[in-house]
Amino acid sequence: MKKEEGEEKAKEVIVSSDFRLMLRLFLRSPTSLTGIIIVLILIVLAIIGPYIAPYDPYLQNIDERLKPPNWKHLCGTDQLGRDIFSRILYGCRISLSIAILVVLVSTSIGLILGLISGYLGGIVDEVLMRITDMFFAFPRLILAMAVAAALGPGLYNVMFSIATVSWPVYARLVRACVLQIKNETYIEAARAIGASRLRIMFKHILPMVIHAIIVQSTLDMGGVILLAAGLGFLGLGAPPPTPEWGVMVSEGRMYIRAQWWVSTFPGLAIFLAALGFNLLGDGLRDVLDVKERRE
């Protein structure tokens, strides 16, 4: 019975290590495909956007203000006559860098704390987990707002405030994985040959939790983009001239009845970015999480 279990596990690993099979499974699903296409487009636009943008995103042109979408201005112009399409292209770089930096920072913090908490257990675990509980006690947006408000507007402050509220999810996730893995015989065997705690945590356990982290952080990217836009909308994010999507939606809300395009296009950009990352994350979960794939 036990032996069979071991073999079953070994088979799972063979399957999950087969990159080509994973790629095929991934591309077979239309939603994952949509997700990866949207995300790839976003990344490309973030890189080349400023070079292909038809106008300077800060250039004001009062004669052309609040023009509806036309061939000259694909998404129309805003209240100061700035080209909305160009601003969205520039905003892409801002939103993506916020998302990537925030996710990198919060996964690193969450990963390290989760490993320590799960592997060491005891009082360390108690203290760390009670701290994460404190973060979970508040809604994410409210807490991020409080931190952002305390720090004042600015892109780096936005990133900091979102990272502050994002890491506990990762710490919890990693801890849960570690608790599962740390009682495996091979961890016991590693301890029995005299491997140190740090070594076991980072060389033996970390590679086993990385897939869960990848899925969670991809799913989280969309959430971070939304959160950053939300803070921008509330005036707690990037300061106004910045072509940040949330700020743009906020600036257009006075004209929403007559000049719908001012808010709608940046809003669509936010929607597409969040959707793309969520679809990608779902797709990744389907191929990386072996337990679900078996059906």
Add this chain to the structure above:
Amino acid sequence: MTNYLLKISNLVVHFYRYEGVVKALDGVNLRIGYKEILGLVGETGSGKTVTALSIMRLVPSPGKIIQGEILFEGRDLLKLDDEEIRKIRGKEISMIFQEPKAALNPILTVGFQLKEAIEAHSSLSDKEAEDIIIDMLKKVGLPDPRSLLKRYPHELSGGMAQRIMIAMALLMKPKLLIADEPTSALDVTVQAQIIQLIRDLVSEIGSSVLYITHDLSVAAELCDKVAVMYAGNIVEYGSIFDIFDNPMHPYTKGLLAAIPRLGHELYTIEGEIPNLMNPPKGCRFHPRCPHAMEICSKVKPPSIWLNRNRMVACHLYSEEV
């Protein structure tokens, strides 16, 4: 009394479970001499593995070592701090596990894991470490060791994996090797090879072995001495010949009688191993013992040493001392 490599005295281990306290080890006494192979025999759940893990200080939570002393070359392992015991694990005492394939991390190469056993204890260069590893892999009889280093555990058979575990355990030439039923997950044909291999290698290195098994015939083939364990106690200890030719404890007699023989009906010991959350008073074996006396249910039998190498814990022999 330093002529023993390992001397365990009065080791008590409890597991604090939600449902209650499991008294897994109830005052275990054990000695292993230099270059001696001691078989630890008993049913599943008798505490053999817990004894082994206690020596390595790897008793999993919620288990706790309550009292006792484990003297290894005169040092009490239970008093060492984490770093000191880490230095002993794998270098002076190493362990082979029951499920060789489960004991290898599935996502790391065999070579990485073998190298780890060396890196944990010395600062040899990669090249030197690799030479030692390849040399050892040859000794455990694995063909083409160099290509083996790059393989992953799922590519190995159970027998190969166990050979690798043995190689890993012996890399640092430990003074004590603990083998926890290393052959019970393997085919019978491979079993004999592995036993032979362990015997040859430890005699070459000069290690002592604590060989845990539930199979008396395996013990007979390999061991110099045997300790019989029942429900957290060592009930009988002696040389392999003493135990087989002249078993004293009723439980040992039962175990020997239970070895299947062609043409004989299978013998079973009545009853089953007691629930260690609420073990029987006195001798833990008395509810199943055909010779149980009144005293057996009241007083825990003392360890009676008939001579330096022979011990039995049973009231039947109280008068003989």
